[in-house]
Amino acid sequence: MNDVLTIGGKQFDSRLFLGTGRYPNPFVQNQSIEASEAEVLTFAIRRVNLNSPDEDAILQHLGDKTFQYLPNTSGATSAEEAVRIAKLARSSGLSNWIKIEVSRNDKTLLPDPIETVKATEILANDGFVVLPYTSDDPALCYRLQEAGAAAVMPGGSPIGTGLGILNPYNIELITEELTVPVIVDAGLGSAADVTKAMELGADGVLLNTAIAKARNPVKMAEAVKHAIKAGRLSYLSGRIPKKKYATASSTVNYISK
Amino acid sequence: MRLHINGETYDLEVATMADVVHHFQLQKGLVATELDGTIIDRDRWDDTELRDGMKIELVQFVGGG
Incomplete structure (x- = not known):
């Protein structure tokens, strides 16, 4: 099946964006990345710990495979800070x-919509390929597209909660209305959540905790890979309409009595 | 000279940004730098001269979602 995802002029066979935080160790992380077949990896930007510079330097563990790196602006509480981190x-x-990723609430980590639109506009004009993490508001997602986002990433539920997609109606509206790719980011907790996102028309999903904190991260990575394919195929095939009453699968004529 | 690096104060025998990166034995390809609020790209590290009291940020990619 030739069904590639194109973002910022680059083509991907995989529709999974995989986070690199919170794995038990670098070995499990690498095994998980491999099992997931993800081609886009996300990172945060932090101060080097000068007492132990190698401790957190994630990239030294990744080996030779070429990935598309997607750093985030986590920790930013304003557009200004997000722009600085991006640069x-x-x-x-x-x-x-x-x-x-701009948030002013440590408890929910929900994105601040106004600062997110501002930062998207500034960075898109500055030549960045901008993928804003945003709340699942269709009008806001549309504004982010207009502001120059290369893809828009509405959250299913707050980061790390595993609550899945709290508002499937909104996510479906967003995937219907936007012309840039929609990546459901944050809150997905299992393969079922991932399939649901893809059936709602998402072009991809971004996961971190669901894989990193699974009892078996490597197997969950594989499950998610299949879930994306299943959900995508299901979406492209078209689900049947929901009906209140039964329709027999076989004709009721010619029954021997 | 006295420099403020990542929020701490250091007395280092350095002249340029390249010297600072070298001093902490950082992997060049993985680190980004800021000097008094201005980003210094890697190709300018050698000729970016430092003065007493300057503020430096050294950042890198870490695990994140």
Whole structure:
């Protein structure tokens, strides 16, 4: 099946964006990445711990495979801070893609919509491939597309909660209305949630905790890979309408009595 | 000279940004730098001269979602 995902002029066979935080160790992380067949990996940008510089340097563990790196602006509480982090990330020379993540609430980590739109506009005009993490509001997602987002990433539920897709109606409206790819980001907890997102018309999903904190991250990575394919095929095939009463699968004529 | 790096104060025998990266034995390809609020790209590390009291940020990619 030739069904590629195109973002920022790049084509991907995989529709999974995989986070790199919270795995039990680098070995399990690498095994999980491999099992997931993800081609896009997300990262955060943080100060180097100068007492132990190698401790957190995630990229040294990744080996030779080429990935599309998607750094995020987590920790930013304003558009200004997000822009600064994005520019620092780009100056690493590793990627001009940026996941905008701006939150002013530590408890929910829900994205601040106004600052997210501002940052999207500034960074898209500055040549970044901008993928904003946003709340699941169709009108807001549309505004992010207009502001120059290369893809829009509405959350299913708050980061790390595993609550799945709390408002499937909104997610479906978003996938219907946007012309840029829609990546459901945050809150997905299992393969079933992933299939649901894809059946609602998402072009891809972004997961971290669901895989990193599963009892068996490597197997969950594989499950998610299949769930994406199942959900995507189901979406492309078209589900039957829901009806209140039964329809027999066989004709009721000619029954021997 | 006295420098403020990642929120701590250090007395280092350095002249340029490249010297600072070298001093902490950081992997060049993985680190991004900021000097007094201005990003310094890697190809400018060698000729970015430092002065006493300057503020430096050294950041890198870490695990995240």
